[in-house]
Amino acid sequence: MIVHSIFFYFFSIIAIFSSLMVITSRSTINSVFFLILDFISVGCLFIMVGAEFLGMILLIVYVGAVAVLFLFVVMMLNVAEQKQSWFIGKKSTHIPTGLIVSVLILLELLVVVGGWKYKEDVMSSSTLVLSNISNTHQLGLVMYTDYILYFQLAGIVLLLAMIGAILLTFRERKGVKKQSYVNQISRGPSTAVELIEVKSNQGVKIDD
Amino acid sequence: MIEYLQILGLEIYKILFLLIPILISVAMIVWLDRRVWGLVQKRRGPNVVGPFGLFQTLADALKYIFKEIIIPASANKVVFILAPIVTMTLALVAWAVIPMSEDLVLSDINVGVLYLFAVSSLGVYGIIMGGWASNSKYPFLGAIRSAAQMVSYEVSIGIIIINVLLCVGSLNLKDIVIAQEELWYVIPLFPMFVIFFISALAETNRPPFDLPEAEAELVAGYQTEYSGMMYAMFWLGEYANILLMCAMGSILFLGGWLPILDIYPLNLIPAPVWMMLKILFLFLLFALIKAIVPRYRYDQLMRLGWKVFLPFSLVYLVLTASFLFYFDKLPKVNF
Numbered sequence: 001m002i003v004h005s006i007f008f009y010f011f012s013i014i015a016i017f018s019s020l021m022v023i024t025s026r027s028t029i030n031s032v033f034f035l036i037l038d039f040i041s042v043g044c045l046f047i048m049v050g051a052e053f054l055g056m057i058l059l060i061v062y063v064g065a066v067a068v069l070f071l072f073v074v075m076m077l078n079v080a081e082q083k084q085s086w087f088i089g090k091k092s093t094h095i096p097t098g099l100i101v102s103v104l105i106l107l108e109l110l111v112v113v114g115g116w117k118y119k120e121d122v123m124s125s126s127t128l129v130l131s132n133i134s135n136t137h138q139l140g141l142v143m144y145t146d147y148i149l150y151f152q153l154a155g156i157v158l159l160l161a162m163i164g165a166i167l168l169t170f171r172e173r174k175g176v177k178k179q180s181y182v183n184q185i186s187r188g189p190s191t192a193v194e195l196i197e198v199k200s201n202q203g204v205k206i207d208d
Numbered sequence: 209m210i211e212y213l214q215i216l217g218l219e220i221y222k223i224l225f226l227l228i229p230i231l232i233s234v235a236m237i238v239w240l241d242r243r244v245w246g247l248v249q250k251r252r253g254p255n256v257v258g259p260f261g262l263f264q265t266l267a268d269a270l271k272y273i274f275k276e277i278i279i280p281a282s283a284n285k286v287v288f289i290l291a292p293i294v295t296m297t298l299a300l301v302a303w304a305v306i307p308m309s310e311d312l313v314l315s316d317i318n319v320g321v322l323y324l325f326a327v328s329s330l331g332v333y334g335i336i337m338g339g340w341a342s343n344s345k346y347p348f349l350g351a352i353r354s355a356a357q358m359v360s361y362e363v364s365i366g367i368i369i370i371n372v373l374l375c376v377g378s379l380n381l382k383d384i385v386i387a388q389e390e391l392w393y394v395i396p397l398f399p400m401f402v403i404f405f406i407s408a409l410a411e412t413n414r415p416p417f418d419l420p421e422a423e424a425e426l427v428a429g430y431q432t433e434y435s436g437m438m439y440a441m442f443w444l445g446e447y448a449n450i451l452l453m454c455a456m457g458s459i460l461f462l463g464g465w466l467p468i469l470d471i472y473p474l475n476l477i478p479a480p481v482w483m484m485l486k487i488l489f490l491f492l493l494f495a496l497i498k499a500i501v502p503r504y505r506y507d508q509l510m511r512l513g514w515k516v517f518l519p520f521s522l523v524y525l526v527l528t529a530s531f532l533f534y535f536d537k538l539p540k541v542n543f
Contacts, residue, residue: 065329065359
């Protein structure tokens with residue numbers, strides 16, 4: 001048990017420290033790196049409480065895909081280093097919005113955790129108590145039976161979000177040269193090479 | 209506490225027992241790669257140091273160790289040093305779940321496939337960090353290319369893994385191998401095996417998809433500014449990743465440690481040897497392809513990943529699921 005708590009404190013201290021560093025570090029790239037560290041340590045915490053499937057999915061989706069895109073965007077946009085941290089220096093317009101969001105999240109957490117603490121049947125699901133099957137099977141049993149509608153709806157919402165994002169950023173550019181794969185692949189020696197008798201002092205016209 | 213320390217000591221012993229053979233085999237496989245490459249091009253390849261040139265990689269490693277590590281003045285030092293370490297660590301960490309035989313595995317976890325997938329998708333960080341921290345054009349371009357490439361091909365690898373999981377009904381790597389006792393999945397899922405193999409080439413930045421380090425355009429891609437031991441670590445990590453992908457392919461499709469046929473002379477060969485033979489077979493394919501196939505253009509690479517592999521593997525997933533459902537062959541879960 002001691003070992004368990006040592007590991008718990010190890011990972012949770014890293015998680016808290018890195019999430020603090022995400023918002024205080026001056027360079028945006030470092031923020032993203034700390035965000036990744038945060039995700040990884042939270043994933044480890046998930047694994048420690050036995051939610052191995054969730055932990056791995058967190059690693060795959062957030063660290064393997066989302067954070068890569070974050071990093072990608074931050075590097076491409078070349079965001080300049082913030083000369084001043086948000087907490088020190090001149091007044092920032094981010095603070096009121098940030099405060100509202102964080103207060104809302106705190107309230108939500110209080111409702112969820114409080115409800116779970118004082119009224120146990122709020123959170124308990126009758127299907128989640130089978131103990132001798134693996135985590136993944138348990139999740140699947142709940143998600144694809146009782147909550148199949150919500151699961152599918154969530155998928156459709158995500159799909160819509162994806163299509164919307166593509167539509168918003170799509171712009172048709174004119175005058176861009178495009179490769180035609182059919183033409184490239186179907187090109188063979190008979191069509192690509194042409195023997196021409198070149199007359200003296202006249203030359204040939206290449207490339208239509 | 210003392211009991212715990214004893215367990216820890218035993219585990220460290222086991223980890224060393226796994227890591228040292230992997231590092232040695234990485235060295236051997238680099239030699240094999242260069243040798244095959246040479247033979248395809250009618251050269252001899254490395255054949256001077258040691259018997260058949262087997263110690264060539266060790267000599268190279270020794271050379272790298274004694275070379276100076278140069279850190280560019282404008283580089284972000286911490287990230288620059290961290291990048292090869294991340295690559296190397298991730299490449300080695302994944303081996304913890306690879307089963308070499310029924311009981312020869314470091315940690316037999318329930319979500320082994322997901323773990324492998326997660327670790328291989330983290331591999332992109334080493335490259336991005338290296339490319340960005342170098343603070344130079346070519347490494348950065350290489351890193352950006354590689355990030356896009358690896359994220360794209362991960363998607364199709366994920367769907368291929370789902371295909372296999374549908375047939376097995378478990379995320380445990382041992383269960384996946386045991387489920388192939390009657391029929392290796394390379395036969396019913398042959399198109400998926402081909403796509404997995406090509407995606408693995410792209411995922412490990414091997415030719416014909418080695419655009420992140422295309423020497424004609426980007427000098428050496430993300431490795432341009434690296435020298436000495438740090439370059440060697442990138443290099444070792446890359447080959448360890450290739451070996452890992454081969455091991456993943458042999459577990460998912462080629463029946464892991466199982467013999468080709470369960471008949472008398474074949475099942476005398478110990479299980480780990482079969483596993484190694486399969487990894488070696490896949491690696492030979494990797495090496496041959498490096499020598500034979502010309503490099504892809506970048507837009508062709510993206511098209512192949514998103515417009516060919518992704519729809520095809522999705523359709524094949526639906527087909528597999530329908531087949532299993534129609535013939536009532538879906539794996540049963542015992543509660």
